[in-house]
Amino acid sequence: MKNLKDMIEVLFGRLASAITYDSIKLLKGKIAKTNTIQEFLVKHKLKETLNDFPLRYIEALVHLIEKEKEKPIIEFFRKEYIQSSFYQLHYGDKSKENSINDVDEMVENIRKKVREDDEIVSYFKSNNKTTFQEALNEIETETRFFYGVFQQKVQLSRTLKEVELMNIAKELDLKTQNIGNAIPSILDALEKQGKKLVEMSGKTHQINKEFLEQNAEKIFNIDKIETAHIHIYDGKKIKKHLTRPPFLNPNFLGREKELSDIYETLFSPDHHILLLVNGQGGMGKTSIAAQYYHRYQNQYSHVAWVLKEQSIANALLLLAIPLKLSFPPAMATETRLQILLQEMANLKKPCLLVVDNANDVEDLKKYYADLRRCSNFHLLLTTRIENYASAKTYKIKGLPEGDALELFKTYYPALPAEEETLVLQIRDAVGENTLVLEILSKNLKQLNKYKQKYSLHQLLADLQERGLLQLSQSKTVNTDYGSLKTAKPEDIIAAMYDMGELNEGENHLLSVFTVLPSENIPFSQLETLLTATETLEDHLDTLSQKGWIEYEEKDKSFKVSPVVQEIVKIKQQDRLYDDVEGLIQVLIDKLDYEGAIGHLKHVSYEEAAIYARYGEGIINAFTEPTYNLAWLCTQLGSYYRTIGEINKTLFYAQKAVEIFTKLIEANPENSDYKNGLAVSYAKLGETQAVLGHLDKALSFYEQYNALEQQLYEAYPNNVNFKNGLAISYSKLGETQAALGHLDKALSFY
Numbered sequence: 001m002k003n004l005k006d007m008i009e010v011l012f013g014r015l016a017s018a019i020t021y022d023s024i025k026l027l028k029g030k031i032a033k034t035n036t037i038q039e040f041l042v043k044h045k046l047k048e049t050l051n052d053f054p055l056r057y058i059e060a061l062v063h064l065i066e067k068e069k070e071k072p073i074i075e076f077f078r079k080e081y082i083q084s085s086f087y088q089l090h091y092g093d094k095s096k097e098n099s100i101n102d103v104d105e106m107v108e109n110i111r112k113k114v115r116e117d118d119e120i121v122s123y124f125k126s127n128n129k130t131t132f133q134e135a136l137n138e139i140e141t142e143t144r145f146f147y148g149v150f151q152q153k154v155q156l157s158r159t160l161k162e163v164e165l166m167n168i169a170k171e172l173d174l175k176t177q178n179i180g181n182a183i184p185s186i187l188d189a190l191e192k193q194g195k196k197l198v199e200m201s202g203k204t205h206q207i208n209k210e211f212l213e214q215n216a217e218k219i220f221n222i223d224k225i226e227t228a229h230i231h232i233y234d235g236k237k238i239k240k241h242l243t244r245p246p247f248l249n250p251n252f253l254g255r256e257k258e259l260s261d262i263y264e265t266l267f268s269p270d271h272h273i274l275l276l277v278n279g280q281g282g283m284g285k286t287s288i289a290a291q292y293y294h295r296y297q298n299q300y301s302h303v304a305w306v307l308k309e310q311s312i313a314n315a316l317l318l319l320a321i322p323l324k325l326s327f328p329p330a331m332a333t334e335t336r337l338q339i340l341l342q343e344m345a346n347l348k349k350p351c352l353l354v355v356d357n358a359n360d361v362e363d364l365k366k367y368y369a370d371l372r373r374c375s376n377f378h379l380l381l382t383t384r385i386e387n388y389a390s391a392k393t394y395k396i397k398g399l400p401e402g403d404a405l406e407l408f409k410t411y412y413p414a415l416p417a418e419e420e421t422l423v424l425q426i427r428d429a430v431g432e433n434t435l436v437l438e439i440l441s442k443n444l445k446q447l448n449k450y451k452q453k454y455s456l457h458q459l460l461a462d463l464q465e466r467g468l469l470q471l472s473q474s475k476t477v478n479t480d481y482g483s484l485k486t487a488k489p490e491d492i493i494a495a496m497y498d499m500g501e502l503n504e505g506e507n508h509l510l511s512v513f514t515v516l517p518s519e520n521i522p523f524s525q526l527e528t529l530l531t532a533t534e535t536l537e538d539h540l541d542t543l544s545q546k547g548w549i550e551y552e553e554k555d556k557s558f559k560v561s562p563v564v565q566e567i568v569k570i571k572q573q574d575r576l577y578d579d580v581e582g583l584i585q586v587l588i589d590k591l592d593y594e595g596a597i598g599h600l601k602h603v604s605y606e607e608a609a610i611y612a613r614y615g616e617g618i619i620n621a622f623t624e625p626t627y628n629l630a631w632l633c634t635q636l637g638s639y640y641r642t643i644g645e646i647n648k649t650l651f652y653a654q655k656a657v658e659i660f661t662k663l664i665e666a667n668p669e670n671s672d673y674k675n676g677l678a679v680s681y682a683k684l685g686e687t688q689a690v691l692g693h694l695d696k697a698l699s700f701y702e703q704y705n706a707l708e709q710q711l712y713e714a715y716p717n718n719v720n721f722k723n724g725l726a727i728s729y730s731k732l733g734e735t736q737a738a739l740g741h742l743d744k745a746l747s748f749y
Helices: 004-028 035-043 053-066 071-077 080-091 103-114 118-126 132-171 179-192 194-205 209-220 256-266 285-299 312-319 333-345 361-372 401-411 417-429 434-447 456-465 489-494 504-515 523-529 536-545 562-571 576-590 605-621 627-642 646-666 671-690 694-714 719-738 742-748
Strands: 230-233 236-239 274-278 302-307 351-356 377-383 392-395 550-552 557-559
Touching: 053 071, 053 080, 053 132, 071 080, 071 118, 071 132, 080 103, 080 132, 103 132, 118 132, 256 274, 256 285, 256 377, 256 392, 274 285, 285 302, 285 351, 285 377, 302 312, 312 333, 312 351, 312 361, 333 361, 361 377, 401 417, 401 434, 417 434, 417 456, 434 456, 434 489, 489 562, 504 536, 504 562, 504 576, 504 605, 523 536, 523 557, 523 576, 536 550, 576 605, 576 627, 605 627, 627 646, 627 671, 646 671, 671 694, 671 719, 694 719, 719 742
Parallel strands: 274 377, 274 392, 302 351, 351 377
Antiparallel strands: 230 236, 550 557
16 A cells, blocks of 8 residues: 555546547547647647546446445456456557457456456355356356446546536637637647646546545455445435436447537526426437436436336335435325425435436326426436426437447447448438337347348348338347347337327327328328318327327428337237228328329329328238228329329239239129229220230230129129220220221220
8 A cells, every 4th residue: 555645646647648638639530630739749748548547447446346246346357357358448459459349359358367267266156156157157247237337437537528628618719610720729728727627527536636545445455435425414414326327328429419408408597497308219318318417417416317117206206215214104105205305305406306208298297396396406307298388398309320320330340331321221211210220230230140141231121111120030139228138129119119008099190190101291181181080189289299299380290200100000900900991081082083084183283192102101001902902002003194103003003903803802792892903904904005015905904894794794784884894895996906906896896
């Protein structure tokens, strides 16, 4: 211990250098390498790579001590070869052959070295383990946990430096586009505030010189240390951290604007003490809230993180124990809550309370007034609720393209450079959903671990043709979503939304959105298409408020994400067609045309273009044949023939033939099905004739004629069938004449 002070001086010398170095590095990433910067680096001896590894590693060890980990485990992480592995992974030169590239490689490296460490293996084997392999598995678990803690400390330290640098820039009122002119002022400010930066970082991490000197024996002798930051209220010692802190995602990317906006909102003069951080499931609300918690926790007297499971009241009552409250067993929940709120009101302001997963509108309505009473708290609720009362909201959307690509590469490092554009197409296909992108990239890594078995081209094709929950290949992946730890992609995604929270009308309307395009649909169109849906406005309001669909005030439109569509399609597959049959009938009527000339009867061509696109989505949503689906195909084919899109005309005419054929196979005597098939053959014949394929046209007209003969023979008094037969003979005559077979043509006339 005689060299402890020298060691502290060295550590804090490195810390000061690292802070300044990182600040300069941030500037260098934004501007050219000017002579001013080079002179500054030389002056402060920052030309060599510097880092804050010693402090961050000590902080991680202190965290283990606070968690009361066994002494042998802590001793294990003090071993030189363990520290070396961590250093090589986090700070090592990746270009060197002996570098460590990812955590899996580091763990495998440690497992190899541990085999030669009899002392540590003996401990883990004796700790309720019976085999050497089980001991190695336990070592791996502890290593991964400790690496997560270490990453949090590194990330937090760097984030704080960046925040401080941003504050300095604001103090200088740096609002010029030519940042190069302001470099000398920034560097001068950094130099003058160097001491302030060191003190700030030391205070933030509780590793300043005074702390180390006072607790040297406890840290370096690996004894238990007391948790810092304790406030005393009427003799009661209340810790700063009222709950365990949330998990800090080591692969958190971007979101600087979101974090800054949330901070400014909560600390604004307007006193927005309650903020709903909202958005679709899987967009990253919880990760952003966790990042905010860790980044700004030292600006609060007390911090707490609770998960809303049964109710907001039950989540808040988890704070009773850390606040040293006890209740009689028979006391009602509401009474307990009021006592708790009074105790919370006595805490030194400001405090931070994050309520994660607060998605129940009725629950929020019940406790909203109670939450607003906590005026000494900043209340941050992660939720899918779009809006509520006067609560301030902050919408979380998907990662921008650059960050989304970086996230994908983080979980799938083997991504070929030439396939990066496919990632952006996949991002669009899943509605920019952050969680889904992460899961899909993890799935690719698992599938292609030893050789490529599932390409990005295949993945994109699956998303476009099969759907998000029906990938052709999937494997179990790790996840931190909800209560799941490992699961297949489709199971994780399906768990994102609970259909049970919706009423019958809401489920019905969601089915409609599921078969429509994932785009903004104006209320006026929904009102036209869903004339049979009662209380449409009420159901739209509740679905948007609950976060199932998004409402755009500007054009009064609604949109559903592709992820929600896939979940609803799977979970409501047994009722989906029944829910949208009315919509199908409306589209058939809207696309009705005049038989002779093909002109639309009821809508303009501009409106028909929209309805045709809606119809295509419906056709793609179902595989089971129905009469209305077949007629919708017929209407689509006629519309596309009228506007000259021959390929689509052929496609939907052939699709109608396929559906009617399947229906007739199941019901051979059904006259409606036979008539529909006859009309479909006629449409195919007409289209082939337009293309000049007279032989193909003749073949379809012959099938058309055969069906009309059957219908007329079965129903000789039916005028429509009699007219149909006459028209079929006329088509055969016209085609034979065009082929030059005048004798045959004459026989049909």
